[in-house]
Amino acid sequence: MSVKKKNQIDLLSRFLILAVVCVGFALLRPEAFLSVDNITQVVFQQTPFTILMAFGMSLAIISGGIDISMSSTMVLSSYLSASYFQQGNYFMGLVVAFGVGLGFGLFNGVLISKVKIEPFIATFSVDFMALGLAYVVCNGEYVYGFSDGFRSIVNGYLIPGIPNVALVTFLVFAVLYFLTRRTIYGRTLYSLGHNKKATKLSGMHSDGVILGVYVTNGLLAALTGILYLARLNAADPSIRGTLTNDSIASALIGGIAFCGGTGSVVNTVIGSMIIMFIRNGMNIMGVSTNWQQAVVGFVILFAIVYERVLNNLMAKYAGKGNK
Amino acid sequence: GCGNGSDGGNAAGDGGENAEGGKNITVILKNSTAPFFISMAEGAQAAGEELGYNVEVKTPVDTAEGSGNEQQNQLCDEAIVNGVDCVVLCPVDTEAIVPAAQRIVDADIPVVALNTRLGDESLCETFVGLENVQQGYETAKALFEKMGGKGTLIIIEGSTGAQTSLDRIEGCKKALEEYPDIELVASQSANYSRAEALNVAQNLLQSYPDVDAFFCCNDEMALGTAEAVDAAGKTGEIMISGQDANDDAVSALKEGKITLTSWGDPYMQGYEGVVAAVDVLEGNEVKEFYEVSTKVVDETNVDSFKDE
C-alpha cells in the first residue's frame, strides 16, 4: 500500500468517526442537533478557535516537537493589544498583538532550534512566562466593550452565510495546507519530523523551518487572540481554559502521530470538529459537563483501536489481492 | 484559638512584630487576577492603613482549580513561618484547606474566614462574608419577578464543585420553589469562563430556543451568555442574570445586554475581614458572622448602587 493511499484511508477513517458522532446525536436529538443553525454555529463560530490553535500544535507535532505555550501567548497578546483595538487604533493593536506573538514564537524557536532545548520544556517555560506576564499586565483590569466595526471581523459577513471568522480560518487553513503540502517549507517540515539529522545533512534549512514553525504558532496565537477579543467582546484570561489540551486532543483524534512526520492540517480540522461536535451534542442533550471529558477520552481510545482494526482489514484485503 | 492579641508562641519561634512595631495580618485570597478579588484586596489594605496594622495580601499563583489549594496551603505555612498575628483566609476549597487552617491555629494564630466558609468552622474566630445561598436566592427572585413569575430558565453553573457556585445554585433552586410557573429546563457548567459560557449558551440555545432566562453563577459567564444571546439576535428577549457586579457587567447592564446582577461588595468584604481580624487581635468581642450586605443591581440602580 502506498503512503498516499494509507494516508487517505486514515483520513477517511477519521471522517467516519466524525460522521458517527454526528449521526449519533442526530438520532438522539434530531430537532436541535440537525438544525442548520446549530451545525453552522458549531462549524463556523465555535470550532474556528480550537482549529486555529490546533493548527499550531499540529505543525509543532509534525516537526517532531510540541508547543504548549500557544494559549498563554494568545492571552498575553490579546491583553496587550485590547485597549488599542478598543480605542480604534487598529494599526497599533495589530502591531502589538502580532509583535507579542512573533516575539514569543521567536523565543521558542531559538530555544528549540539553536539552543537545542527539548520542545516540551522550552514551550512549558515560555507558557509560564507568557501567562505570568499576562497576569502582571492584566492585574484585574479587564477590557470590555469593542466597537461593532471591530467585532464584525468575527461576526460580520464578507461572504453571505459565512461569518468572517470562518473565512479567516479557512484562509489560514488554505495557506497552511499549501505551505505544508506544496512548498519547500512543508517538505522540510515533514522530513524533519522523521529524521532531523538526515534533513540537516541534506542541506535543508532545518533550523530555519523549526524557527518558522514556532513563529507561525506565535502568529496564530496572536490571530486567535484578536478573534477572541472580537467574539467575546472582552479580554479575559480565562479564555486560555482548556485550549492546550483541546489542541493536543484535536491533533491526536485527527490522526496526527506524535512521533512526527505524518498527518496534515486536514486531520487537525477533523479532530477539532469531532471534539466540538461532542461538546455541542452533549450540551444539547443536557448531559453533565463532567462527562464530556470522559467521552472525549473514550473517543480517542476508540479511534486508535478502530483504526487498527481497519488497517488490519485493509492489509488482509490487500494481501488477498496480491496472491 | 486565642482572641487576646498576644504574640503567642509559634512554630517558627519568631516574634510577630515587624520593624515598625505594628502587628501583621496576612490576608490569603483565592486569586490575584479577578477584579472581584483585587477589589477585596484593596479593601483589606485600606482597613489596615486606617487601623494601623500591616496587612499583606497573598494569593496563589495559579488561578486554576488544581493547584489553588496546594498553593494556599503553602501560603498558610508561610504565614506561620513569618509569625504573623492573624490570618484572614478566603479558601479556594472549603474542605481541603482545613488541615492548613488547623496548623495555623496550632501555631496560636487566630484565623478569620473571609467570603467562603471553612469546612470546619470551629477553626475560625469569625466569618466575614455573605451568604451565597441568600445572594443566589435574592438574585433569582429578582430575575423571576422580571420574568413575570413564569417561563423557562437555564442555569449556567460555575466550575463543578466550586462552593460559591453550589451555594448560588441552591439559592436559585430555593427561589424556584416559590415560583411554580417557572420551569428549569437545563443546568450546565461553563467553568466560570466567559469563553466557555459563550459556547455552552450557544449550544443550549439550539435545544431551547424559546428559553426566557439564564441564571449565571458569575458575571463572566453572564457576559459570555450575553454574547451568545446577542449573536442569536435575542438581546432584550432573553433575560440574563449574573453575580458580583463587576465593571464589565455594569457596562453590559447599562447597554441592556444583561438584565441584572448582584453586588456582594468585595471591597467591603476585604475591609470588614481586616476589621474583624483587628477586633480579634485587640480582644474585642466578635460575632460569629459578619454579614456583608448584598444588593441586586438592575437598570434602576446601576449608577448608584455603590454609593447607597
Place this chain on the structure above:
Amino acid sequence: MNKSQKGGAAGLLAGLRKLNIPGILIGNIVLFVLFGLANERFLSSYNIMMIFRNTCTLLMAALGFTLVILIGKIDMSVGSVVSMAAVSVVVLYNAGVPVALALLLPLLIGIAVGVINGLLIAKCNFDFWVVTFGMMSVFAGLALVTTDGNTVAIKNDIVNWIGNGKIAGIYVVIWITVILAALMVWIQKKTKFGYDVFALGGSQAVASVSGINVVKTSIIVYALSGLFAALAGVLIACMTNSGSPAVGVDYTFNAMAAIVIGGTPFIGGKGGIGGTILGALLMKILASGLSLVGIPATWQKAITGFVIVALIIIDVVNDHRKNIKAQRRVYNNVG
C-alpha cells in the same frame, strides 16, 4: 592543574567542576542561599520542613513517571490518576469501606490504569501519546463524575495521621516519600529491573535482542507510574482530609518539568530518579522562596518560567562543553 593550586575562588570553581556536580544541584543550592539571604526565615526549620512536605506529592507522582520517561515514553494520565485516587479514597471511605481498604483500593486503580496503558502501548503497539492522553481524558472525566465535581471531606484519624501526623518531629508524609524515593533509587540503580529500564530507554531493539522482555518491563513501568500517581493522590487526600476531582490537573506537566529539569531527557536511557528528586525540590523551593521574599503572585509565574529556562540553558551549554571536551580528550589521549 595550575588553577587548582592558585587556590581562591578560581581554584574552588575548578575543584567543583571536577566533582562534576549536576547543574540542578547547584541550582538548588544557589536558590537556597539566595532566598536565605533575602529572608532568613526561609531557612527556618519550619519552612524547610514545609518545603519538603510540599514536595512530597509532586515527587511521588514523578517517581514512577521518571521510569516511563527513562524508557523513552510519556504517561499523560498521571494527573488524572492523582485526582481519581484522591477522590476514590474519600468516596470509598464515606461509602463505609474500612479505612485500610479505602487507602489501598485506589492504589489498585492506579496500577490498573498503568497496566492498561502498558498493554495497549507495549503489547498492542499503540502510540503512547494517544493512549495515555486518552486515558487522561477518561479518568479526568470519571473523577469529576464520581463526586459530581465536588470536594468531599473525609474525617478519619488514621487518614489525618498519615497526612498531618509526625514521627520524630517529621511529617509522616515526608517519611513515606523519603523511604519510597530511596527504594526507587535503589531499584533503579541496583536491580535487574532498573537495568532493564535503562536498556529499554537506550533502545528497544537493543533490549529485545539482548533477551530482555520488553513488553513485561514496559507494563511494569507503566504500572509503577500508575501506582505512584495513585499514591500521590492518596497522600493528597490524607494531607487535605478531602478528595477533589481537580487536584491532579497540573501534576502531569509539573512532574514532567521536574523530571526534565532533573536531567532525564525525553529520549530516555539516561538520567534517573536522583535528578527528579532535585527537580521536584527545585520547583517547590522556587514557589516557597519567591513568595516568602515578597515577590507578588502575579510575577511569580513569569519568574519561575525564566528560572527553568535559565537552568536548562545552563545544563545544555554545559553538556555541549563537556561533549567537545570529551572529543578533544580522546584525541589528545590517542595522540
Place this chain on the structure above:
Amino acid sequence: MDVKQDNVILRMTGITKCFPGTLALDKVQLTCEKGKVHILLGENGAGKSTLMKIISGVYTRDEGTVWYDGQEVNFTNVRQSMEAGISMIHQELNLLPERTIAQNIYLGHEPMVKGLKGVIDYKKMVKDSRELMDRLGLDLDPNILVKKLSIAQMQMVEVVKALSKEVKLVIMDEPTSSLTDREIDKLFEIVEKLKRDNVAIIYISHRMDEIKRIGDCVTVMRDGQYIDTVDVEDMDLDTLISMMVGRKIENMYERHYREPGKVIFETKDLSGWRFRNVNINVREGEIVSLSGLIGAGRTEIAKAVFGDEPIEHGSYTLYGKQITRTTPVKSVRNSMGYLSEDRKAEGLVLQMPIKENLVAASLTKVFKGGVLRSGPEDEIGKKYVAELRIATPNAEKLVGELSGGNQQKVVIGKWLETGCKFLIIDEPTRGIDVGAKSEIYKLLDRLVGEGYGILMISSEMNEVIGISDRVYVMKDGEITGEVTRENMTQEAIMRFAVGGKERAVNE
C-alpha cells in the same frame, strides 16, 4: 557434503519467512557443525540476517523445522536461544551508549548478588568483564561509558558481549564491516580459539577475502532462496561470487585513469575537534582517498568541511572560494555533496518515498519558486531508479523498505541530482554486497570521468587501492603521508596509518 550426525549442532530445513509485501526466506536450509566456521553468503536482501534472527528467536518462522543440539526447537524470544547457548552479534551495533562497557557486556544476563534474585552485583560484573576483555585482548576500562568508544571499539565490545556467556553457537553478522585490519586480525584469533573449543560459528560478511581466511564451508543464498553449500577448499572466489550474484563480475575495481585537471578542493591547515593541520587537495577527475585506522578522525574532517561540525582553525578553498565557516546549507550551495557513513541515521529519511529522498538535497529544482511541481520529482525518481538500477517497482516505495545497497544508491542519486562537482563519500560500500559494490565503483568511475572530484573515506583497503588516484593516510587526527598510484600498496598505506610520520620518514 556428508556430515557426521553427532557433530551437527544446528540443522534448519524448509525455513520460510514472509514479511508484509516480501517473501524474505523461501524454503531455506542450513546445517552447522561444531568447531567449524560456516560462512553465509548472499547479496543485500538475500535473507541472511533474517535467517539468523530466526535461529536466535528475534523472528519466528512461518514454516520449516529447526533442530538444535539434538532436539527440535522453536525459539520465540531471544532469552530462550540465549539460554540454549546461542549468541549473536548483530549486523547493527546493539549497545547502549549511555551505559558502561560492563553493563553492556552483561546486558540481559547480569550477575546477581548471591541469594538475592533480581539484585545486580556490579562489582562482580566489572571484575568478570575485565577478565573477559583481557582474555580477548581488549584493553579498556569496563567502567567507562560506551558512547566514549570508537566504532571499532564498540564492535569489539559486541564481540566480548557475545562471548560473555556459555556458548555453543556464535552467529556473527558482518562483524568486520567497521573494523580495520588490526582488529580483524584480533577477531580472527578469537574465532580460531572458539573453533578449538568446539564452538560452531556462523559467519556473514561482504568482504570476500575473509572467506578463504577463516571459512570451512559456505552456504550461498540468493533472493531468499537456498542455492548451495560447498566446502571452501573446493571453490574459487569467482565461482562463489557468480553463484551469489547470479552473474559473473569481471574486474571489480574498474577504473579509467585520466590526467587529472585543476585543483578544485584544497585545505589549508584545517583543524577541528579531532584533527589538526590538515592539508589535502582534490583535483578534477580524481578519486582521492583518506585512509587510516578507524577513529583516525577522517569522518570529522568530512563533517567539518561540510559544515556539520565546526572548523576551529584554518580554511579550505572550493572552486577558488575560500571558506572558513560553513553550514550544510551553504556547502550544498557551494556545489559539494556529502555521503555520510551512517546512511540510515544521517543519509536518508527512511519513512519517505524514494523520489522524495532523491530530491532532498536539490529541493529548489522541484519546488520552482518554492512551490512543488510534481512532474520533475516523478521524472527524477524514474531517472535514477533506471540509471542507478535501484531494485524497486517504482520510485514511490519507502526507502526504508529497500535493501542496504539500494539505499546507498538512493543517497548517491541524491547528491548526483544536486549537480555538485565535489563529493565526499564516507564508507560508500559499508555493508554492501559485491554486486552492488562493483556497480557503485563503476558509478564513481563514471563520475570522475565527467569531471567530478571525489574525496573517499574508506576502511576497506582493497577498495582504497582498487579505485583511488591518490591516498592520504591519517593517524590520530593528522595527515601522516600521501601515497600515489605508482607505489600504492597495502604496506605503504599501513606504514603511515600505524607508524605515523616519524617512523614512515625514518624508514
